[in-house]
Amino acid sequence: MISNKPLVSVIMATYNEKPNIIKSSIQSILDQSYSNFELLIFDDSTNVETKSAIDDMSKDSRVCVYRESTRVGFVESLNKGLKKAQGDFIARMDGDDFALRERLEKEVSFLLTHKNIMVVGGQMDIMDEHDNIVSHRNYPERGIKLWLFSCYRNPLAHPTVMMRSKIVDRGYLYNEKLKMSEDLDFWLRLMNDGYKIANLPDTVLRFRVQSDFINKRVNEKQRMYMSKVRKMNFRTKHPVHGVLSVVAGWIFTHISAESIKTMYKKENKNV
Structure with missing residues (x-):
């Protein structure tokens, strides 16, 4: 039990989610x-039922x-x-996912006891x-395994993360020139600047996938953005990570969509 409870700002960006799904997502935070905590919802919806x-x-x-x-x-x-976040910690949440009841408590507890970690994520179920x-x-927790993982995959599941608000105070924001892979870009910039990230061993979220999830993941535009982000974040002071990351991005854009589909199907069985 956390005795001194700092404020957490939960950020949710929404756009035309089904009414029952958005309600379930919000309720999982409440x-x-x-x-x-404060739950800040930035609603871009045009659907009247979603707004209601x-x-x-x-x-x-x-x-x-x-709005x-x-x-x-x-x-x-x-x-x-x-x-706009007022909290000491800032958590992300999507409008179609479901946060497990102890998610915020576990992430706050971790950040309070691991002062050197700037961003923490967690494991997630796929629904x-x-x-x-x-x-x-599954995502690697820390150390060399997470470092290696970040060379070819996104090291943090975006809707599971909680970060220290001091990151924003130091000028870090999402790159608005990117319409995809904005989270990968954020984590790579932080890592390049020496900040530590980690993942809890606990499952903290249920991540919702639609029937066309895998097709969206392998489309050419998605892959090009991922490769672009890895090139943008190449740093000569971290040559090994940079080279591995850029090469992984190149491979991902040049292998067949069917090969990537096979990889995702193995990772997301039954989807």
């Missing part, structure tokens, strides 16, 4: 065992909903959230459109 569902959930005093007259965009919404858990995804 039901957290760790209660000292979010408004219903915003009756809880810990929920703040922000603009024109669509803002996902990455831009995340940055608005980082700037389908009908809330059935169909697979599980």
Whole structure:
């Protein structure tokens, strides 16, 4: 049990999620065992039912909903959230996922006891459109295994992360020029600048995938953005990581879509 409970700002960017799904996602935050949080929802939805569902959930005093007259965009919404966050820690959450009840408590506890870690993520279950858990995804916790993993994969599951707000105070934001892989870019920049990241061994989230999930993952645009981000973050002061990362990005853009589909199917069984 955490005696001194710092404020956590949970950032959620939403766009036309199904009403029942967005309600479930928000409720999973409201039901957290760790209660000292604010939930900042940046809603870009055009769907009236989605807006109404979010408004219903915003009756809880810990929920703040922000809307603009024109669509803002996902990455831009995340940055608005980082700037408005009042907490000592900032957590990410997507509008179609489900946070396990002790997620925030476990992440806060970890950051309080590991002062050298700037961002922590966790393991996650994979669930389908009908809330059935169909697979599980593992991420290395720390050290050389996570370092090597980051050379060819995203080292953190974006909707599981919690970061220290001092990162934002030091000028770190998502790159709004990127429409994909903005999270990978964020982590690589932090790592290049000497900041430590980690993953909890615990499962903290249920990540929802749609029927076209794998096709989206292997589309050419997605792969090109990932390769671009790895090239952008090459640093001569970290040549080994940089070379491995760029080579991995090149390979990922040049192997067949079917090969990548096979890899994802092995990682996400039954999806």
